[in-house]
Amino acid sequence: xxxxxxxxxxxxxxxxxxxxxxSLNGRKFYDDDPLWREPSPLRVEKIEHHELSNSFDFFQxxxxxxxxxxxxxxxxxxxxxxxLGEVPDSAWYRNRDVRAAPLADLERGPGNDHxxxxxxxxxxxxxxxxxVTPGFRIKDASGRGYLVKFDPxxxxxxxxxADVVGCKFFYALSYNTPENYIVSFTRxxxxxxxxxxxxxxxxxxxxxxxxxxxxxxTHVPRDPQGRFRAMASLxxxxxxxxxxxxxxTRPDDPNDIVPHERRRDLRGLYVFAAWLxxxxxxxxxxxxxxVTENGLKYVKHYLxxxxxxxxxxxxxxxDVRAGNxxxxxxxxxxxxxxxxxxxxxxxxxxxxxxxxxxxNFQAKFFNPNVWKTNYPNPAFDNRLPDDxxxxxxxxxxxxxxxxxxxxxxxxxxxxxxxxxxxxxxxERQQKIGKVFFEKILPLDxxxxxxxxxxxxxxxxxxxxxxxxxxxxxxxxxxxHVNRSAPVEGATGFSIPSLVRAAADNDYFAVDITRDGTTKxxxxxxxxxxxRLEVVGIDRRW
Numbered sequence: 001x002x003x004x005x006x007x008x009x010x011x012x013x014x015x016x017x018x019x020x021x022x023s024l025n026g027r028k029f030y031d032d033d034p035l036w037r038e039p040s041p042l043r044v045e046k047i048e049h050h051e052l053s054n055s056f057d058f059f060q061x062x063x064x065x066x067x068x069x070x071x072x073x074x075x076x077x078x079x080x081x082x083x084l085g086e087v088p089d090s091a092w093y094r095n096r097d098v099r100a101a102p103l104a105d106l107e108r109g110p111g112n113d114h115x116x117x118x119x120x121x122x123x124x125x126x127x128x129x130x131x132v133t134p135g136f137r138i139k140d141a142s143g144r145g146y147l148v149k150f151d152p153x154x155x156x157x158x159x160x161x162a163d164v165v166g167c168k169f170f171y172a173l174s175y176n177t178p179e180n181y182i183v184s185f186t187r188x189x190x191x192x193x194x195x196x197x198x199x200x201x202x203x204x205x206x207x208x209x210x211x212x213x214x215x216x217x218t219h220v221p222r223d224p225q226g227r228f229r230a231m232a233s234l235x236x237x238x239x240x241x242x243x244x245x246x247x248x249t250r251p252d253d254p255n256d257i258v259p260h261e262r263r264r265d266l267r268g269l270y271v272f273a274a275w276l277x278x279x280x281x282x283x284x285x286x287x288x289x290x291v292t293e294n295g296l297k298y299v300k301h302y303l304x305x306x307x308x309x310x311x312x313x314x315x316x317x318x319d320v321r322a323g324n325x326x327x328x329x330x331x332x333x334x335x336x337x338x339x340x341x342x343x344x345x346x347x348x349x350x351x352x353x354x355x356x357x358x359x360n361f362q363a364k365f366f367n368p369n370v371w372k373t374n375y376p377n378p379a380f381d382n383r384l385p386d387d388x389x390x391x392x393x394x395x396x397x398x399x400x401x402x403x404x405x406x407x408x409x410x411x412x413x414x415x416x417x418x419x420x421x422x423x424x425x426x427e428r429q430q431k432i433g434k435v436f437f438e439k440i441l442p443l444d445x446x447x448x449x450x451x452x453x454x455x456x457x458x459x460x461x462x463x464x465x466x467x468x469x470x471x472x473x474x475x476x477x478x479x480h481v482n483r484s485a486p487v488e489g490a491t492g493f494s495i496p497s498l499v500r501a502a503a504d505n506d507y508f509a510v511d512i513t514r515d516g517t518t519k520x521x522x523x524x525x526x527x528x529x530x531r532l533e534v535v536g537i538d539r540r541w
Contacts, residue, residue: 026482029507029526029535034082037089041255041298047290048252050242057283058375062328067247067261067378078264078387083524083536085264085390087174091255092301093265096174098397103405109168111179116140116232121191122148127198127208127216134216135230136190145235148183149307150228152315156221157357157417159307159314160231161410165421166276166306167233168406173272173394175265176302179234182411184227187217223413236302238289244301245283247378253299266379268391271436273380274371275395275428277361279322280308281373281380310421311352311359318360320348326375357410357417363427368435385439385541392436393444396462400426434464440541441512441519443470448525448532451500453493453510455523470514474499477507477524484509495532502527507535 060066070076080087087093098106116122120141128135135149151159160182167180190213198208220228246266249256260266273281285305290297307314313322324347325332335343347365368388373380404422412418442458453472459465474490476498477483487508490496499508510523524536 027480028482029083029479029524033535034084034086035088036082036086036095038091041091041296044253044255044290044297044299046252047239047241047250047288047299049240052243052245052283054284058327061282061376061378062326065376065378066245068259068382070382070384075384076262076382078267078384079258079262081264081390084534085386085537085539087265087268087390090265091298092176092263093174094176096172098172098394098402101172101402103402106168106172106402106405107409109171109179109409110177111234112181114144114179114234115181116144116146116183117142118185118189121189122146122185123191123193124196124208124213125193126196127212134220136216138190138232139193146232147235148230148232150220150230153219153221155312155317155357155359156223157229157410157412158312158317158359160229161357161412161417162309162312162314162359163231163233163305163307165407165410166278166309168409169276170272170303170306172398172402172406175269176300177306178236178302178304180306181232181234182229182409183232184223184225184229186227187214231307233304236287236289236304238291238300241288241290241299243283243286244288246380250288250299255298261378261382263379264387264390267383267387268394270377270380270383271368271388271391271395271432273373274323274366274368275425275432276309277311277318277323278306278309279318279372279374280305280314281377282375311361313359316359317352320350320352320360322374323366323371326372328375329372353420355417355420356414357412358420361421361424363424363431366428366431368428368432385436386539388436389440389442389539392432393458395429396433396458398429403429430462433458433462437462437464440539441470441514441517441521443512443521446523446534446537448495448534451495453495453523453525468514470512473511475509475511477509479507479526499525499532502532504528504530 068076080090082088089095116138117140122138122140124136124138126137135147138146138148140146149159149163151157164180164182167177171177192208192210192213196208197205198212199205217228223229245260247261248259269281285303287302287304288299289302291300308318311318313319324345347362350362350365352360352362400422403425404418407418407421407425437459443455444458445456447454460467472491472493474487474496475484476487487496487498490498504527506527508525510525511520512523513520520540522538523534525532526535
């Protein structure tokens with residue numbers, strides 16, 4: 001998709017004239033392709049604040065099934081991607097090269113310099129007392145605000161570790177996430193702000209008292225030193241406007257022009273969520289905020305709340321159905337009904353390890369093709385093979401050492417937990433690569449070198465397949481009318497003489513196939529400043 005809004009404005013003026021003249025510019029590439037960064041956002045003066053309830057989001061996505069639906073005959077291709085199929089930097093996504101990232105950078109994630117100060121007691125400014133896992137909103141001595149959440153009573157380290165590990169992984173995967181910290185403290189670290197209100201069991205509002213804090217902490221697990229362990233999430237900066245939806249656009253944000261179910265970074269998020277078992281990937285675990293950068297106001301989009309990833313269900317170990325079935329899933333329900341409850345899939349009979357902080361997490365029966373969130377997600381449901389291929393490439397870039405480093409940020413007290421989660425993530429990673437690289441020709445990293453068009457077969461690189469042969473046919477490509485004309489006798493991956501002698505701004509197309517499959521792709525090259533460069537890739541399956 002083109003992000004140049006000047007081009008879009010020009011198109012709005014040109015199209016009526018072109019229709020009158022009986023022709024329309026079919027230009028495929030522009031001089032600045034491929035884009036690696038969206039143009040600067042338009043200024044947003046005012047944005048509407050909105051809230052979303054759990055029940056509405058569940059019923060809306062389970063029953064109403066909002067957003068566009070994919071068509072087998074005419075697939076809706078992803079947008080918010082450049083001509084190479086990659087996602088450019090934007091308010092949603094910021095490319096971070098994991099392959100070149102030092103372990104210290106991965107460990108740092110969105111930041112590790114702003115943990116709550118212990119120099120003075122934290123001031124409780126609000127409390128969440130309902131539910132199994134209560135929490136507080138606090139301000140520390142430096143005036144920074146945090147959301148403090150605890151582990152479920154019977155599962156120490158489960159949710160707090162998951163929340164920190166999740167923010168580090170998704171940040172490494174190039175999304176915006178908050179700064180999350182593991183903190184340990186004594187009761188004396190908590191004080192009550194004079195203005196803090198509290199609702200008692202009868203729903204009456206009154207000033208908060210010390211015994212209210214004690215009651216909240218009654219069931220919070222403690223470490224051997226008697227300290228409370230929690231996850232402290234630094235407030236996201238800016239003017240919070242509420243969650244984003246996984247379909248449609250925000251009508252009050254002039255930069256939000258791509259329907260969310262078409263965004264590659266949201267479609268591909270399915271693969272990342274499947275890898276990390278983020279079954280609670282939904283709108284309520286996202287956040288939009290109005291920020292000001294370089295004097296410009298715009299909306300920035302975050303993923304938040306990762307307490308239900310890996311083997312954690314946030315309030316307990318994850319239900320073994322999670323990731324395998326929706327909350328409301330007709331097929332499995334009918335199977336249980338017709339077998340009088342005897343039907344039990346393999347993952348339900350699996351013996352999950354009992355390791356502190358791990359919960360229910362496994363790779364043996366993990367199937368990336370059919371993994372599910374708790375309820376349908378419109379962007380995930382619209383994913384296509386090129387979306388999952390893009391994301392699978394990102395997953396495969398993590399080394400086992402990098403995965404272990406990220407898992408270790410959960411500060412598990414039992415080294416066995418780090419070992420088990422790391423091993424499970426590596427096994428799930430391998431399944432993701434094997435499954436999604438098979439759906440498409442997994443050729444990447446194209447470049448012209450030594451008179452040849454070179455590339456990498458990722459299925460071979462990661463040892464899913466033995467080396468195999470590909471065929472190539474060259475064509476002259478007319479960029480103005482989006483049409484190819486085959487070059488007679490130009491086959492193989494050596495650069496043909498016609499291409500070597502091309503003038504600047506000449507374009508060529510290379511159709512690549514492999515025997516035994518209908519999958520194919522086209523790589524586009526352009527002569528620019530005397531050099532041949534890869535300017536675009538189209539994939540077919």
